[in-house]
Amino acid sequence: MGQADQVPELSEIRRRAKERMGGVCRVCRVCDGRACAGEVPGMGGIGTGAGFIRNAEALAEIKLNMRVLHDVAEPELGVTLFGLPLELPVLGAPVAGVKINFRELVSEADLAAAMVGGCFDAGTLAMTGDGGHPEVFESGIAAIREAGGRGIPIIKPGPNANIIRKFRAAEAAGAPAVGIDVDAAGLVNMRLLGAPVGPKSPRDIRELAESTSLPLILKGIMTPDEAEIAAECGAAAIVVSNHGGRALDHTPGVAEVLPGIARAVKGRIIVFADGAVRTGVDVLKYLALGADAVLVGRPLAIGAFGAGRAGVARVVEAIRDDLRVAMIMTGCPSIRTIGPQVLAS
Numbered sequence: 001m002g003q004a005d006q007v008p009e010l011s012e013i014r015r016r017a018k019e020r021m022g023g024v025c026r027v028c029r030v031c032d033g034r035a036c037a038g039e040v041p042g043m044g045g046i047g048t049g050a051g052f053i054r055n056a057e058a059l060a061e062i063k064l065n066m067r068v069l070h071d072v073a074e075p076e077l078g079v080t081l082f083g084l085p086l087e088l089p090v091l092g093a094p095v096a097g098v099k100i101n102f103r104e105l106v107s108e109a110d111l112a113a114a115m116v117g118g119c120f121d122a123g124t125l126a127m128t129g130d131g132g133h134p135e136v137f138e139s140g141i142a143a144i145r146e147a148g149g150r151g152i153p154i155i156k157p158g159p160n161a162n163i164i165r166k167f168r169a170a171e172a173a174g175a176p177a178v179g180i181d182v183d184a185a186g187l188v189n190m191r192l193l194g195a196p197v198g199p200k201s202p203r204d205i206r207e208l209a210e211s212t213s214l215p216l217i218l219k220g221i222m223t224p225d226e227a228e229i230a231a232e233c234g235a236a237a238i239v240v241s242n243h244g245g246r247a248l249d250h251t252p253g254v255a256e257v258l259p260g261i262a263r264a265v266k267g268r269i270i271v272f273a274d275g276a277v278r279t280g281v282d283v284l285k286y287l288a289l290g291a292d293a294v295l296v297g298r299p300l301a302i303g304a305f306g307a308g309r310a311g312v313a314r315v316v317e318a319i320r321d322d323l324r325v326a327m328i329m330t331g332c333p334s335i336r337t338i339g340p341q342v343l344a345s
């Protein structure tokens with residue numbers, strides 16, 4: 001998964017990824033969870049696959065107002081998050097667990113290095129994952145350290161003492177924030193690997209927020225009341241996410257729940273959203289629905305399989321170029337100005 005000598009075109013990256021992923025991912029023309037429904041472990045959505053499929057459907061149902069009588073020719077895509085200037089409001093989502101999800105077709109360390117390094121090269125940063133095998137978290141931390149702290153580890157909701165130990169590792173690696181994928185509460189198989197997980201009470205969250213000087217992100221919030229709890233208990237950010245449809249069957253699409261959640265907490269905490277973001281137009285839609293920034297998961301993993309770090313960077317750059325055009329075509333001079341006015345009702 002090393003750096004390719006010359007960065008191939010996106011079509012070639014996807015062709016190579018399909019070959020190298022050996023059926024784990026079909027690299028479909030439209031990545032919407034239909035072909036891989038039920039493939040967890042793997043790249044799909046859990047159960048019927050409805051959560052992943054709904055993410056894509058709900059996003060596709062959003063239509064945009066095209067506006068072209070203005071002077072927005074050079075929109076500004078930059079944002080500042082956790083004190084870091086980023087070239088675009090798009091971060092890499094944690095995609096990890098090669099032993100269970102990718103039949104070990106790649107090493108955990110190589111995948112993490114490609115995701116974190118590629119996002120860094122494209123002017124943004126990636127989140128890294130955690131799992132039952134210690135090397136999942138450790139590979140992410142090593143990649144973040146290697147990138148000079150440009151990465152955010154997302155930790156599984158195990159006992160607080162274990163999470164706090166991992167916070168210390170994140171602090172030492174120079175990470176600008178830490179997170180917990182609270183929606184991994186139902187991963188019962190983690191107990192078999194000696195790393196049990198479960199739901200976090202408001203009291204747990206308060207203890208965790210107070211245990212680190214870094215901003216705390218809660219990933220996997222799908223209702224306004226839980227967004228409120230996150231804000232009240234000291235979280236600095238949430239990710240509105242159904243874990244790419246991998247945590248619970250039959251959740252709504254993120255685009256459906258995001259406006260209500262943004263109304264509840266936007267401005268008090270950072271609101272990220274993820275699920276089925278494939279283009280800059282998708283980014284624009286989630287921002288218009290209330291997100292401050294978005295995460296992209298599966299397409300970056302495909303980039304990593306296709307051309308390593310350079311492949312990840314290329315996928316992010318394609319989304320950036322598409323977002324720039326989408327902002328011109330909706331008359332948005334900056335990320336801040338993307339709002340409900342771009343949504344056709």
Ligand SMILES: Cc1cc2nc3c(=O)[nH]c(=O)nc-3n(C[C@H](O)[C@H](O)[C@H](O)COP(=O)(O)O)c2cc1C
Binds near residue numbers: 154243276
């Ligand atoms: C193979 C795979 C592994 C994942 N591993 C993690 C993980 O370790 N931690 C986590 O918080 N989310 C994990 N996710 C969820 C993603 O971070 C993200 O929420 C989701 O994939 C976003 O949807 P998208 O892939 O359609 O962009 C994983 C997703 C996939 C497909």
